[in-house]
Amino acid sequence: AQSVTQLGSHVSVSEGALVLLRCNYSSSVPPYLFWYVQYPNQGLQLLLKYTTGATLVKGINGFEAEFKKSETSFHLTKPSAHMSDAAEYFCAVMNSGYSTLTFGKGTMLLVSP
């Protein structure tokens, strides 16, 4: 069975600071990994995904994530936070049938001026 752990339900950064949101997963098969973002009163929007190939993946809005098999991690980073990045971020792994997603509990990113 797949599972996802996101460390920290809330992360606070200052505008311009590095953003690091942590995600660790467990999977019985080579994982497909995703980061979704949810802005207030909106749906889940895909930020980036890893399926195969290059382990450093770039997404929208300047975010990137690195798949580290040895650490079973897929942490999300952004060099410089913007106020508009304030949202909830969800890490997810695709199940062994490569159809449904298992989500982490989410991390709320707070950005202060």
Next chain:
Amino acid sequence: EPEVTQTPSHQVTQMGQEVILRCVPISNHLYFYWYRQILGQKVEFLVSFYNNEISEKSEIFDDQFSVERPDGSNFTLKIRSTKLEDSAMYFCASNSPGQGAWTEAFFGQGTRLTVV
């Protein structure tokens, strides 16, 4: 850009009543899903639907839940007799296999169901 649309955005219902949550998936997608997120908890898979039948369901998806694709465009989730614990944000999603790998799931904006 194609998107998944859900209606209504918010529904309040009395305990014991039936509710139907509606979704219009992206038109060329073949797989459809319902997920839910109870306030403060993680997004949980409920059910997947392909070729007019349920392909997978979770333990949450018990006999009070049903799904239907009544007309080739809408995809609905019915909760037969709502309970207080059904209060949650319900997300519809769709995707399709492409070139040997699954495309990412596209999610709707969600329907917030409040059972009182």
